Amino acid sequence: MGRAQEGPLGVAVTMVMMAALLPSPSFASPEPEQPDFAAVIRTQAQVLDAVASDADAAALFLSHLGPALDLKDSATILSPSLSTKPPAPPFMPFDKAMRSELSATATQLTTELAAWRLAATLKEATDTGDVVGLKTALGRAARQRTWLFAGDTRQSLRRSIDLSAVLSDVAPAGGLQPISPSGYADYAAYLDRTYPLLTQANGSWVAVAEQEGVSGIRRRLAEFWTEGREAADKDLFANRYFQTVLRPVLAAHAIALAVRAEAEAERGAREAWTRLHIWRERLREMKGIERLCGTWHWTVHNHKNHQEHKLIMSFPPPATEAALPDPQASAGPPGPRPAKTVVLGDGVYLRWEFPGGYQEDSLLFAAEGQRLEGTFVNSAGAWGSITGKRVAPCPR
Numbered sequence: 001m002g003r004a005q006e007g008p009l010g011v012a013v014t015m016v017m018m019a020a021l022l023p024s025p026s027f028a029s030p031e032p033e034q035p036d037f038a039a040v041i042r043t044q045a046q047v048l049d050a051v052a053s054d055a056d057a058a059a060l061f062l063s064h065l066g067p068a069l070d071l072k073d074s075a076t077i078l079s080p081s082l083s084t085k086p087p088a089p090p091f092m093p094f095d096k097a098m099r100s101e102l103s104a105t106a107t108q109l110t111t112e113l114a115a116w117r118l119a120a121t122l123k124e125a126t127d128t129g130d131v132v133g134l135k136t137a138l139g140r141a142a143r144q145r146t147w148l149f150a151g152d153t154r155q156s157l158r159r160s161i162d163l164s165a166v167l168s169d170v171a172p173a174g175g176l177q178p179i180s181p182s183g184y185a186d187y188a189a190y191l192d193r194t195y196p197l198l199t200q201a202n203g204s205w206v207a208v209a210e211q212e213g214v215s216g217i218r219r220r221l222a223e224f225w226t227e228g229r230e231a232a233d234k235d236l237f238a239n240r241y242f243q244t245v246l247r248p249v250l251a252a253h254a255i256a257l258a259v260r261a262e263a264e265a266e267r268g269a270r271e272a273w274t275r276l277h278i279w280r281e282r283l284r285e286m287k288g289i290e291r292l293c294g295t296w297h298w299t300v301h302n303h304k305n306h307q308e309h310k311l312i313m314s315f316p317p318p319a320t321e322a323a324l325p326d327p328q329a330s331a332g333p334p335g336p337r338p339a340k341t342v343v344l345g346d347g348v349y350l351r352w353e354f355p356g357g358y359q360e361d362s363l364l365f366a367a368e369g370q371r372l373e374g375t376f377v378n379s380a381g382a383w384g385s386i387t388g389k390r391v392a393p394c395p396r
Contacts, residue, residue, distance in 0.1 A: 040069060048117045054147070057111055057114070061109065061110050062079060065109065108268065108272045121137040156257045157265075163253055167250055169214040170217075170243075205249065288342070289343060290317060294314075294393050295313070298387075299311075305382075315394075317395065347362065348362070360378070369390075
């Protein structure tokens with residue numbers, strides 16, 4: 001760009017706009033404020049319960065979750081109506097790889113919310129002893145299982161479902177009937193002695209419930225009678241032992257696993273949402289750079305030495321590859337490139353870096369985007385005004 005006598009020639013920054021427009025010295029973006037996911041899950045519970053495939057998840061994101069989670073821009077980009085024609089302004093066309101990445105992230109977000117919803121339902125039904133609610137949740141899990149557990153994923157949720165299935169298959173403790181105390185004491189002592197481990201080891205009751213389901217539990221409960229013992233109270237003894245000894249342990253593990261599954265799904269949902277939110281910010285950045293793109297006749301007046309310099313500035317179009325690298329690193333016309341470009345509404349911020357110093361410019365679009373007006377400051381102490389006039393449109 002050339003140099004003024006007092007140092008590198010400045011390119012613009014409006015002094016009055018500095019506080020509102022310029023990023024912090026580190027140029028770090030603030031953490032986005034995330035939505036109330038729990039509230040969204042409650043309001044979208046019915047449609048989340050019906051999802052059973054990636055296609056369902058993508059459709060749900062477009063119709064319900066994108067708008068509900070403040071991701072309308074992402075939903076607009078993925079809309080089927082945009083798949084065969086360029087999107088209308090202000091949306092820019094996205095290439096195939098970019099759209100594919102965005103679609104996969106949107107599907108993941110929906111999947112995490114469905115898993116979160118299922119885990120929360122299992123936890124609540126198990127904690128309250130709601131067998132009907134538990135059976136309903138397990139029916140939904142059976143429909144969603146192939147989709148939710150593609151690959152070796154969601155082990156906590158998978159294990160919680162397996163334990164909940166055992167709990168739902170045995171009548172609740174409220175139905176206990178009178179039994180022979182002495183006979184039951186022998187029965188319970190046999191099981192306590194033969195299978196002392198409730199948790200942890202492979203042979204524990206919890207492990208059998210997870211690996212073999214209710215059939216494995218029933219097999220163990222019936223072993224006492226395999227050697228010809230009197231079987232008059234067989235079902236009553238088995239039910240009492242299950243309700244008083246096994247159910248509390250199995251329920252506690254099922255709830256703990258559901259809580260862990262909730263936390264894992266919440267973490268996945270927040271990460272996916274953040275990636276989608278960043279896409280929206282990238283889109284805004286790309287639209288801003290698209291607006292700035294073109295060739296400009298730049299007039300810079302240095303108020304420190306009252307010199308005026310005329311320059312030709314060329315800004316390339318934004319990069320659209322899936323990885324979205326720094327647009328200023330893409331191929332384009334020769335000449336100086338700003339190290340940082342921010343376009344917010346009609347405001348434009350540019351930072352130029354060079355050996356021994358830097359310069360910051362702040363400009364405003366005028367004349368329907370055909371002119372730029374603003375000021376600059378630089379590390380050499382120079383400051384002044386900048387006027388830009390577009391002389392050539394953005395190359396395509």
